[in-house]
Amino acid sequence: MPAAIDDLRQSLSGTFNLARNGGTIRVRDDCTLMLINYNIVHMQLVDAVKAQHPNVDIYFENYAGSSSGYVVFFVLKSKRALLSSSEFFQFVGLALILTFFYGIILNPVPFDVT
Numbered sequence: 001m002p003a004a005i006d007d008l009r010q011s012l013s014g015t016f017n018l019a020r021n022g023g024t025i026r027v028r029d030d031c032t033l034m035l036i037n038y039n040i041v042h043m044q045l046v047d048a049v050k051a052q053h054p055n056v057d058i059y060f061e062n063y064a065g066s067s068s069g070y071v072v073f074f075v076l077k078s079k080r081a082l083l084s085s086s087e088f089f090q091f092v093g094l095a096l097i098l099t100f101f102y103g104i105i106l107n108p109v110p111f112d113v114t
Contacts, residue, residue: 009033011053012074015049018038021039024036033074036065036068038068055077056075056076
């Protein structure tokens, strides 16, 4: 388990006081934690987590497998370089396609065949 997700797990255990209030935190993958079987999540606790960890997105989802009826996802935002992101390559590909479309199809170069 990466150190960042382990630190977040320990912080959430303390913030939500899982030893006293119940609930479980499960690691879904390298960047996602799930809070399950926690009866009432107060918004003050959610705000405290956001203040402590600004790089975490928090989502609430219905989940029948939880005794509370929902699950809270804590997702670490990835810190990746712009040049290695898929959005960057999609933008570059779109720019190349539009340039080709404009330059070749809409504005053909007339050939002088005299």
